[in-house]
Amino acid sequence: MMRRWLFPLVAGCLIALGAYQATLLATPYALMYTALQKIGQRATVNQFAFASMSTADNQPIVRPSPDLSYSSCVFDLSKGPVLVDVAPVPGRYWSVSIFDARTDVAAVRSDQDTNGKPARLALVKKGQKVAAGYEPVILADDRGLVLIRILLANPQEFPTVDAIRRKSTCKQI
């Protein structure tokens, strides 16, 4: 009796292990894909969307910070590199981060890293040419997200910060 079930049980355990690992591996890709679809509705691909401040009624992603202004660009490198130019906002924390399709941070640059100067990043796949004057960020997948975070000391600062951040660009070359 036991011998008849031994090999089916071993097969079931191996399948369970494989299904467990596959689910863990697929989860970040699936959630990032969903986020890119949702965020991508706010602007065309390879263009910044400048979101209003996060509130209980405006939460495009999970666990948003209500103290930060978010600007996002869903990028697609399938037709060529994407250049990201971030306008600095003086006297406060800001950063630009590049997330790949697996949710990993491929690069992050803040006001401290640039000494208050603009951040200029070229998002490329292996073999694509990097434009002069841009720091290369090499990605394995075509799609991902650029996210600019800017700290506001209070909500009244938003119009001033908003005007500056809209000078930032994300564009395919």
Place this chain on the structure above:
Amino acid sequence: MKAWLRYSLCIALGLIGGVAFAVHQVRGGLNDGRISNGPWDTGKSFGSVDASTLTRAKVALSGLLALPAKEAMYFTATRDSAGRALDGRCTYDVRGGKLDGRWWSITLYEGEGWLVKNAANRWSVPASAVATDAQGRWGFMVSPTPQTGTWLPTGSAKAFDLTLRLYHPSPDMISVPEKAALPVIERKGCA
């Protein structure tokens, strides 16, 4: 029972069991298997290629687009300093001293990480919103009802968590967060 039926049954159960266990672990929140300091939990590999497949999946679900520790650290509390689950009907005194980083804020979330509707339209307390004394000590209240001083409303949330964001943390904070001086969360009473 025929052999093909035995194999089909075990394979189907294995498939369902493997997926179900993975979903259960991922939905277990950000606090499992991580570094603890009082009521706060954090990790060192958020957003990085060094993260394990489980950590990456958990962060994708409960903290998508988190930054690596060099840029920001995220400490989450689901319990008060006495170990009791944070309850939206209770009032808490959150107090601390200088935090070893460039800027901090504490945000209140419910569920998997959503801001809670409340009449005051306040969802976080940043460093700039609290008064500090000569020793750098500060404090604020978390409560469903208005409080004197700085107040973070729980709204209608039954259960909630607090996330402390620390941007540009010091090297010591990054390397030994379990020894950092982090805020205390003291329950004062419940409605």
